[in-house]
Amino acid sequence: MIEAVGLTKRYGAKTAVENLSFQVRPGAVTGFLGPNGSGKSTTMRMMLGLDRPTSGHVTIGGHPFRSLPNAPRQVGALLDAKAVHGGRSARNHLLSLAQLAGIPTARVDEVLGVVGLREVAKQRSKGFSLGMGQRLGIAAALLGDPRVLLFDEPVNGLDPEGIHWVRNLMRQLAAEGRTVFVSSHLMSEMALTADHLIVIGRGRLLSDMSVRDFISANSADFARVRVASEPPEQREKLTAALTEAGGRVMPEPDGALRVTELPLPRISELAHASDVRLWELSPHQASLEEAYMRMTQGAVDYRSTADAKEGLQPPPPAYGPLPDLAEYVPEPPEVPQRGWYVPPPPGREPSRAPAAPVAPAASVAPAAPVARAASVAPADRETSEESR
């Protein structure tokens, strides 16, 4: 059980973590999500007593870490895969940690086997890949058979098999009744691994709920309905009919309607019954990644701009310039206060709308509330995601 109360950390004028309060319960994997520089690592360092909070406190099992009795047997942590002396062999690194914590030497070989580093145990860790470094760090965390485990970005640099292994390991540790706290900036990874999510941005708590709640709140399927523009009262008529039937209807900026909680055939029937002509009725799904990005949009510190490659490229061919690409300016967020959990409109231009239903879920246009941002081509969106 980890409990943070009003945790705040300032470095000079910069506030890394601000008034963070949450609880991490045993028996579950708790995901700790946030963009780069949002204060995840700082929070974890404060949990381990490495950094002193400016105000507030964080306790593990009711004690601040530095006064925890026999701390290495209660808490295991992977903070940074590169936090090893490169000249020391993997085995000696773990051996020194085991000796420091009063753990029998036999345990070192055990954890080396668990993380699959037996064959390279005698090699100096300087030559390790990032994935091997992560495995070594995980071995160090498992060394004391602790009840509380903290992992900072454990899947960075791991191959797919390693990611799968870490995922299973986390779940098993939690199933054994341990407290597992995993930070990540990948929503998709956390959706598969975690039971509970704590999302922070710019050091502030954005969300603290179970993954199930997060999914049901965020990834609900919705239908996009566009009614004929003439006569104009048709839209209101359909809205009333759908609402009466139990649907939730939200207008989209381009005049279409976003309908949730009603299946597509039912919407069609209702439209038919109320004598409304439809120009579009298409199924959509917002991914968790999108919901997460939207939630943290206002809290992203490092944002890329479009790479114009001025002077590096020949002038674009006359027939097919990508519209809007160059004028993409990442807008500061206008995250609707009540609506972060409601995926805003896909916002394709009407001319491109027919492509939307067949596009795979991942390429549904970004549901940013800002119309200009919404017109970005998917490829461009990828880069802005990378930059987080």
Next chain:
Amino acid sequence: MTTPATPPSPPYPAPASGSPASVPTGEPVPAVPVRTPGLGDAVAAEWTKIRSVRSTMWTLGVMVLLLLGVGLLTAVTLRVAESDLGGEPVLSLGFFGVLLGSICVITLGVLTMASEYSTGLIRTTLAACPGRGRVLIAKSIVFFLLSFTVTTVTAGIVGVLQTAILDAESPSGGEWLRVTVGVGLYVALLGLLSMALGTIVQHSAGAITIMIAVVLLPLVMAMFMFTPTLTSVRQALFEYSIPSQLAALYDTAMTLPGPSGWESVAIIAGVTAVAMCGAFFSLDRRDV
């Protein structure tokens, strides 16, 4: 409380490298006997650390080579030239080797602590042992004993060989003690001072540079103080500079009224104690 999304107790999957996992599938991590660790455990851990990096071998190896090389070369040269020692005790020939070798101990002392900061290992260490004082004390003990032993033994061997090569009259027991145990203590304490500085500065190159300046600068500065008003300062710099203190142990002090013999060991011990207190507060209070 949410229930885990997965069925309980999936087995530890086999490690990716394909080597057999030591944990049988389907069973939880085996219980490890629980024991509260103490200073002895920390000392064992620091010993593992210091012996498992190459910088230890390199610095101490170079130091031993310098002590033996310079010491024996001086003795052999004197014997070949058949010049007499001019009243100087035979053991004083070891001085130059030790002066050079102390730079190696300074480097090792700084690296013992500062390398933990440069690699980030300090965070792993302190997450495994929240008692920061314990880590510092264990490091000090291991480093001190190692550098003391190596210096004392090497200085002793050099002294014996020099006496044999030059066929000189046997030095007294007090002299022997000063050039072995005394020199060993002095050099190891100098290394400990470097370690304390490395803890405070948290930067290898910076701390090594500062320590070399501490050793050399007083003498260099004193050389340029010609004005009569500075005579007393100049004299103090000459007498209390680290090379002069070290020379005092060999009874060959360039400036006689300075500290003699064991006094210089006491001085460096006092300075190191103060620096270690600073290092403790720095380690205890600062974020890592």
